[in-house]
Amino acid sequence: MKNESKTEIKKQKPHSEAFFGEVRDYWWNKDFLELMAKRLALNKVKDALDVGSGIGHWGQLLLPLLASDAKLTGVDREPQWILRAEDRARNAGLEKQCAYQLGDANALPFPDATFDLVTCQTVLIHLQDPKHAIREMIRVLKPGGLLLAAEPNNLANQMIGGTIVHSVNEVMERVRFHLMCERGKEALGLGNISLGDLVPGYFAELGLEGIGVYLNDKSNPLFAPYADREQQSMIKQTEEFVNQDSMGWDREETRSYFIAGGGTLADFDHHWNLALQDMRKFIAATKNGTYHSAGGGVSYLISGRKPYPSCI
Numbered sequence: 001m002k003n004e005s006k007t008e009i010k011k012q013k014p015h016s017e018a019f020f021g022e023v024r025d026y027w028w029n030k031d032f033l034e035l036m037a038k039r040l041a042l043n044k045v046k047d048a049l050d051v052g053s054g055i056g057h058w059g060q061l062l063l064p065l066l067a068s069d070a071k072l073t074g075v076d077r078e079p080q081w082i083l084r085a086e087d088r089a090r091n092a093g094l095e096k097q098c099a100y101q102l103g104d105a106n107a108l109p110f111p112d113a114t115f116d117l118v119t120c121q122t123v124l125i126h127l128q129d130p131k132h133a134i135r136e137m138i139r140v141l142k143p144g145g146l147l148l149a150a151e152p153n154n155l156a157n158q159m160i161g162g163t164i165v166h167s168v169n170e171v172m173e174r175v176r177f178h179l180m181c182e183r184g185k186e187a188l189g190l191g192n193i194s195l196g197d198l199v200p201g202y203f204a205e206l207g208l209e210g211i212g213v214y215l216n217d218k219s220n221p222l223f224a225p226y227a228d229r230e231q232q233s234m235i236k237q238t239e240e241f242v243n244q245d246s247m248g249w250d251r252e253e254t255r256s257y258f259i260a261g262g263g264t265l266a267d268f269d270h271h272w273n274l275a276l277q278d279m280r281k282f283i284a285a286t287k288n289g290t291y292h293s294a295g296g297g298v299s300y301l302i303s304g305r306k307p308y309p310s311c312i
């Protein structure tokens, strides 16, 4: 970490802490990323920037697909994550190619036209003004450089079915709860966690060319006996959430989103109990081997190139 505030590790919960478990290692099929690397000529990239790099998952996954001498810079606003990303890079033997530093996606600490590739994963969904951050990403891209964003529609996940069947009304009630929380989070200036749907339009509006939109082909199936680590990690994550009185967002956080989304306190307790009850039912069904689901979700990979300045 270059910045001096490395020593000022914050006491409060750092951003996205609940979402950096083992489950995140299973978000992508390697051969799908190889296909994307071929389509997007990632092997020509020598200088890459991973914005909102977290503990390094996304950038370090892409790095082997870039030029063999490529350098990856990661920038994040959380000092804890910078240290963890450095550790992960060392453990993977990538420390010579990776450098992590503190920085804000809204004011990237780099000169114009520095990178061949600027990328982010599940970051635009957390920003109050994602278009402003995209403008910043474009600013630090070289002309002809590639902007690559992996951003989801998380609401769609609420419609993924499994062997725990709900009535139509129960499904709608759960989707409504999530949508109200999503809207409330956005109203509080904390981003739209289903923003992926809008990102290609932002790329076009901000002048990127050759825009491509792809869907991550990875699903997250669960079926007995849940033998592989991926499936076990999903079950473990749900157990941890329940033990922490959390659904990824903790109770207090979720309540604030729900209220900001137009909900009432009395309704919140009802929905929270349902959410926890669903997770407990899921855990019980995996214990007796009756739960199965194809998994899935909507996660986009969106690309576009910065145009060369016009010669006129």
Ligand SMILES: C[S@@+](CC[C@H](N)C(=O)[O-])C[C@H]1O[C@@H](n2cnc3c(N)ncnc32)[C@H](O)[C@@H]1O
Pocket (backbone or CB within 6 Å): 015, 016, 019, 024, 051, 052, 053, 054, 055, 056, 057, 058, 075, 076, 077, 078, 081, 103, 104, 105, 106, 120, 121, 122, 123, 126, 127
């Ligand atoms: C959901 S995590 C994604 C981390 C990483 N991209 C990955 O996919 O593993 C979101 C990350 O964005 C960072 N972040 C949020 N707002 C930011 C901002 N304004 N500037 C820089 N980083 C930010 C958070 O600290 C967190 O590490």
